[in-house]
Amino acid sequence: MLWVVPPLAVLALTFLYPLTLVVRQADGYGEVFRQASFRDALWNTVVIAVGATAGALLLGFVLALVIAFVPFPGAKSLSRFIDIFLAFPSFLITLALLFVYGSRGMANGLWTDVTGNGTGPFDFLHTPWGVLLAEVTYFTPLVMRPLLAAFSQVETAQMEAAASLGARAPRIVRQVILPEALPALAAGGSLVLVMCLNEFGIVLFTGAKGVTTLPTLIYGKAILDGDYTGACVVAVVNVLLSAALYGLYRLLVARVTKGGARRAGA
Amino acid sequence: MLVHSRWARRAVQAVFFLLFLPVFALPFLVVLAASFATDWSGALPSGLTVTHYQDIAQGDSLTALTTSLVTALAASLIALAVGTWAALAAERLPRRVRRVVDALFMLPVAVPSVVVGLSLLVAFSEPPLLLNGTREIVVIAHTVLVTAFAHQSVTAALTRLDPAYEQSAASLGARPSYVLWRVKLPLLLPSLTAAAGLCFALSMGELSATMMLYPPDWLPLPVKIFGTTDRGALFAGAALAVVLMVATLAVLLGVSRIRTRASYR
Amino acid sequence: MTRGGIRFDGVTVAYGDTVVLDSLDLTVETGEVMALLGPSGSGKTTALRAVAGFVRPTAGRVLIGGQDVTGLPPYKRGIGMVVQQYALFPHLRVDANVAFGLKARKAPRGEIAGRVAEALEMTGMTAYAKRYPRELSGGQQQRVAIARALAVRPGVLLLDEPLSALDAQLRSGMLTELAKLHRDLPDVSMLYVTHDQSEALTLADRIAVMDRARLQDCGTPRELYRSPGSAFTASFVGSANLLTGVWCGTDVVEVAPDLRIRVREGAADGPREGDVTVCVRPHLVGLGEPDGSGLNVVRGAVTGLQWRGSSHRVTVAVAEGCEVTAEVGELRVPPGLGERVALHFACEDAVPVGVPGA
Numbered sequence: 035m036l037w038v039v040p041p042l043a044v045l046a047l048t049f050l051y052p053l054t055l056v057v058r059q060a061d062g063y064g065e066v067f068r069q070a071s072f073r074d075a076l077w078n079t080v081v082i083a084v085g086a087t088a089g090a091l092l093l094g095f096v097l098a099l100v101i102a103f104v105p106f107p108g109a110k111s112l113s114r115f116i117d118i119f120l121a122f123p124s125f126l127i128t129l130a131l132l133f134v135y136g137s138r139g140m141a142n143g144l145w146t147d148v149t150g151n152g153t154g155p156f157d158f159l160h161t162p163w164g165v166l167l168a169e170v171t172y173f174t175p176l177v178m179r180p181l182l183a184a185f186s187q188v189e190t191a192q193m194e195a196a197a198s199l200g201a202r203a204p205r206i207v208r209q210v211i212l213p214e215a216l217p218a219l220a221a222g223g224s225l226v227l228v229m230c231l232n233e234f235g236i237v238l239f240t241g242a243k244g245v246t247t248l249p250t251l252i253y254g255k256a257i258l259d260g261d262y263t264g265a266c267v268v269a270v271v272n273v274l275l276s277a278a279l280y281g282l283y284r285l286l287v288a289r290v291t292k293g294g295a296r297r298a299g300a
Numbered sequence: 301m302l303v304h305s306r307w308a309r310r311a312v313q314a315v316f317f318l319l320f321l322p323v324f325a326l327p328f329l330v331v332l333a334a335s336f337a338t339d340w341s342g343a344l345p346s347g348l349t350v351t352h353y354q355d356i357a358q359g360d361s362l363t364a365l366t367t368s369l370v371t372a373l374a375a376s377l378i379a380l381a382v383g384t385w386a387a388l389a390a391e392r393l394p395r396r397v398r399r400v401v402d403a404l405f406m407l408p409v410a411v412p413s414v415v416v417g418l419s420l421l422v423a424f425s426e427p428p429l430l431l432n433g434t435r436e437i438v439v440i441a442h443t444v445l446v447t448a449f450a451h452q453s454v455t456a457a458l459t460r461l462d463p464a465y466e467q468s469a470a471s472l473g474a475r476p477s478y479v480l481w482r483v484k485l486p487l488l489l490p491s492l493t494a495a496a497g498l499c500f501a502l503s504m505g506e507l508s509a510t511m512m513l514y515p516p517d518w519l520p521l522p523v524k525i526f527g528t529t530d531r532g533a534l535f536a537g538a539a540l541a542v543v544l545m546v547a548t549l550a551v552l553l554g555v556s557r558i559r560t561r562a563s564y565r
Numbered sequence: 566m567t568r569g570g571i572r573f574d575g576v577t578v579a580y581g582d583t584v585v586l587d588s589l590d591l592t593v594e595t596g597e598v599m600a601l602l603g604p605s606g607s608g609k610t611t612a613l614r615a616v617a618g619f620v621r622p623t624a625g626r627v628l629i630g631g632q633d634v635t636g637l638p639p640y641k642r643g644i645g646m647v648v649q650q651y652a653l654f655p656h657l658r659v660d661a662n663v664a665f666g667l668k669a670r671k672a673p674r675g676e677i678a679g680r681v682a683e684a685l686e687m688t689g690m691t692a693y694a695k696r697y698p699r700e701l702s703g704g705q706q707q708r709v710a711i712a713r714a715l716a717v718r719p720g721v722l723l724l725d726e727p728l729s730a731l732d733a734q735l736r737s738g739m740l741t742e743l744a745k746l747h748r749d750l751p752d753v754s755m756l757y758v759t760h761d762q763s764e765a766l767t768l769a770d771r772i773a774v775m776d777r778a779r780l781q782d783c784g785t786p787r788e789l790y791r792s793p794g795s796a797f798t799a800s801f802v803g804s805a806n807l808l809t810g811v812w813c814g815t816d817v818v819e820v821a822p823d824l825r826i827r828v829r830e831g832a833a834d835g836p837r838e839g840d841v842t843v844c845v846r847p848h849l850v851g852l853g854e855p856d857g858s859g860l861n862v863v864r865g866a867v868t869g870l871q872w873r874g875s876s877h878r879v880t881v882a883v884a885e886g887c888e889v890t891a892e893v894g895e896l897r898v899p900p901g902l903g904e905r906v907a908l909h910f911a912c913e914d915a916v917p918v919g920v921p922g923a
Contacts, residue, residue, distance in 0.1 A: 052419030123505025130327030232412035234508035472666030
């Protein structure tokens, strides 16, 4: 029983105690809430996070489905690739996108090469769309991992039985695979949502002027403006938002999966 | 098999690669290509050069690399120790208490890294613990952030560990400490090294909390990359990013070699 | 000092309201092999784990070698244990696995090698000392597990379904070897948990039959087989025809209005009145009209016929809702379904086994 005390003490000193100090130092909520920059950041954060989560869920589901059920040579090493992908920092994606869609980059370069125009049409990187694209790219593997694990549990016999009964692929996906995948989708989705709400590197590298989210606002207030109190207010909002959305999402998901289980049991 | 006809399977695979390659493989390739270029105004980069790497080998970028390596090494080792300790200790607790402990250790994942950085600034900016502006505060921040992952993977490995091993050892007369050192830790070794690798990689790429905390004399590589690209030196930044990726990959590969040697089944 | 011997003294194990072991009283003598036989969920494994110390009794005491070990942690109990999935340490070679207990108990360094060699010798695994567990077959792993448990020279050896992960052929070979081990180690008490009656009948000196958290019956295999104490024992140890009826005389049972059978003469099995279940072993039932007198004869139409290679099983409806199965040597001309036949069995072989439903 006592053995758990030392690591807990470390955690308390380095994480829990500082966090309570942030809450205690946050002051002047009304003033911060009235600032347009705060409201913009809040709106951006939520919209981008929800959009990126939806995108990552969709893309991740399709990709995992193919890897798991339409095997091809090299599918095994792909899952290793996913692990490595997740070990790299997120800002690399934004950096890469700069070379793909940036004003000096591959896509625009291709366009000017082909059409002879001076500038290309792709100019969305410094808008929320750029952040969205980067977040979908970066967080999709986070959805794929639990999905691949769940798909490996789907019994081939079950699918063959469905196929032998005349079910076509879309129907099998809907009625056999999707119910099995729901918990994994839920787990992956909720994780991605929180990660997106908290994402900093991608937004920072996009060029902070165009898009501000809560984490970059915290950084700006604390480091650039030296306004610790204001930063603490935004931090509290961000933490609450993450926790609340996360909780809400889990609640919704619990209801969905329970309904699914009941239907299967009937 | 979901798709039966060969033609349909080919089609699905084609769509897959159309989605997968541009989205996931392309980012690494373009960064790699850009790191050897000076300009990218056509379909392909132009002005091939290795000067970016020569600059890295001479300038203070090397310091940034060692800074990152040292920070990551320290943070991942401490995180592994704390996380493993907590996971092992939590195993013996009553179920409810254990859930609370597990949740507490997972909490840093749900809290934005920027807030972790901010909280350390707020907490340690005044005596008795004046750490603001020191290297230690960067290491602490990284440790806090990666401990969650260490704790999570060790906890997962512990639940997978067949209790029969521990019980057989106990029935043979081994005390709990003996069981821990001679049975549990050796059996957990593959998971521990995997966790260490993950922590190391995450710490190598940590930017958010670091941006809040780094002192001028302890500037990790991701911060350096940001500074470089923010100045507009995109191609030099790409070279630095390649160095970061290669260093991370090398460590991950090394760790996975230990892992395969240490896995018994 | 008596090293061996296990005693359960009113041992009860409960999780909340669920009682998984209900006041078990049982003594395993020094050098005895006691089989705990029962279906899954009968509490047999819980009983073994209570001896090992992995389960703490809610009430009662566990004694090993006369010493109360109820409060002792597993590593202080001086036991050896072999489990179904072997649980060999995958990171240690065979010899290190066997030496594990000795090192853990801080046996003198000079002694370890000798005792490891001895345990490997005893289980015939000497040639595999330098292998890793993953390089061994299931049967070989089980031998190493036994060697590992024996190396510490325990007074008590606990075996938890040790053969159930092996295929049938290996299992019978291992049974023979376990019996030999038992002869080689006359002082070691063994508690052998199994759901397989043939293992229990082959190996055990005595069998304790468990069901629904309770000890149902305990005796030598022969006793249990010949005179089961309950309908459950009768059906679980060997196969049985169970006929329910009513006493109508000191040794006559009415199974159906026009069917009375004479049963084994009065044993100390309680008052002979009211309802009763009678057990008749199928292989003790003969087909056809009896040669001698003094036998029970029942007649009816054949409802089932199974050919089992060396034998036939003939099931006959002898009364409304009452069937008797006879297991007889292979018949040259088996009766057809629906054909009326006679079955006979000795009064001695019709054993009252208590009140139905008890």
